[in-house]
Amino acid sequence: MxxxxxxxxxxxxxxxxxxxxxxxxxxxxxxxxxxxxxxxxxxxxxxxxxxxxxxxxxxxxxxxxxxxxxxxxxxxxxxxxxxxxxxxxxxxxxDVSAPDKGIRDALASFAAGRPGLLFEDKGIALALHYRARPDLADACRDAVKDAVARHGNLQVLEGKMVFEVKPAAxxxxxxxxxxxxxxxxxxxxxxxxxxxxxxxxxxxxxxxxxxxxxxxxxxxxxxxxxxxxxxxxxxxxxxxxxxxxxxxxxxxxx
Missing domain, CATH: 3.40.50.1000 (HAD superfamily/HAD-like)
Structure with missing residues (x-):
């Protein structure tokens, strides 16, 4: 229609x-x-x-x-x-700085230890997908917040079954x-x-x-x-x- x-x-x-x-x-x-x-x-x-x-x-x-x-x-x-x-x-x-290696490693390790999660490295931005594991939404949110806690130049976006980390610019x-x-x-x-x-x-x-x-x-x-x-x-x-x-x-x- x-x-x-x-x-x-x-x-x-x-x-x-x-x-x-x-x-x-x-x-x-x-x-x-x-x-x-x-x-x-x-x-x-x-x-x-x-x-x-x-x-x-x-x-x-x-x-x-x-x-x-x-x-x-x-x-x-x-x-x-x-x-x-x-x-x-x-x-x-x-021209902005991408999320540093410590954030990448933390999120990649978090996803690797939980089947069904997908860590996506886009270079200047990162994404943690949980479409196959909706039961882990809260755990993913906490992991992302912990990873970026001391990085004021980054923004966390909560989309459909995904958390994204990108420069705030x-x-x-x-x-x-x-x-x-x-x-x-x-x-x-x-x-x-x-x-x-x-x-x-x-x-x-x-x-x-x-x-x-x-x-x-x-x-x-x-x-x-x-x-x-x-x-x-x-x-x-x-x-x-x-x-x-x-x-x-x-x-x-x-």
Missing amino acids: TPDFPAPRTDWCLFLDFDGTLVEIAESPDAVRAERHLAATLTAISARLGGAVAIVSGRPIAEVERHLDHEGFPAAGLHGLEMRMRAGQPISRV ADKGRAVRRFMDEAPFAGRVPVFAGDDVTDEDGFRAAAAFGGFGIKIGAGETAARWRIGTVAEFLRWLVAMPGRLDRAARETAAP
């Missing part, structure tokens, strides 16, 4: 989370599967929005592109610690604001779609620029609109190129 959102407009720009928004969440980061049409759909939407479509993810940009089988979209990775401002540009990285809201300062996003109405707590900064940033958020799934949110599932959201995206074409014709009509 198509959600009762405002009709797509040609002056929009889109910011799209990846896991839980464009792909279903899986038991491990490598297990996700993107729909075969997804990259083509995003390309078609981008062409109608003047290139103003960006992926904004907690994953590294290269990892998102591997799953999409497409390179070059504007993107923010690692919650904005990596940025590609325009299609085809190189990826830039925020970036979040998805800041990434949106950086995009909105430059073409092709500047002057457009931002629409941010996401499913998790880490997307709330993006929803608030979109609203600050006169746009809105779309929350996929349940939970309290700052987003103005909500849709129940990834599948429903993807159907909405698939229909968007045609709806944007109609909007362009109506705007051009005398």
Whole structure:
């Protein structure tokens, strides 16, 4: 069912989370599967929005592109610690210190001793996944807090079945604001779609620029609109190129 959102407009720009928004969440980061049409759909939407479509993810940009089988979209990775401002540009990285070896070793050791946990080293950020062991949520929370207790420059993000540790210098809201300062996003109405707590900064940033958020799934949110599932959201995206074409014709009509 198509959600009762405002009709797509040609002056929009889109910011799209990846896991839980464009792909279903899986038991491990490598297990996700993107729909075969997804990259083509995003390309078609981008062409109608003047290139103003960006992926904004907690994953590294290269990892998102591997799953999409497409390179070059504007993107923010690692919650904005990596940025590609325009299609085809190189990826830039925020100059901050990554979590030190002591934190890495502590979390890797904690996960290794508990079957079902997954420690993910993203370089400049770390993640402790407990999707296969929800009974260990509290223990994971305590382990992460203990590991970073004496490191004031780090932020702990509690997402869906995951705790992430990253430098405090970036979040998805800041990434949106950086995009909105430059073409092709500047002057457009931002629409941010996401499913998790880490997307709330993006929803608030979109609203600050006169746009809105779309929350996929349940939970309290700052987003103005909500849709129940990834599948429903993807159907909405698939229909968007045609709806944007109609909007362009109506705007051009005398």
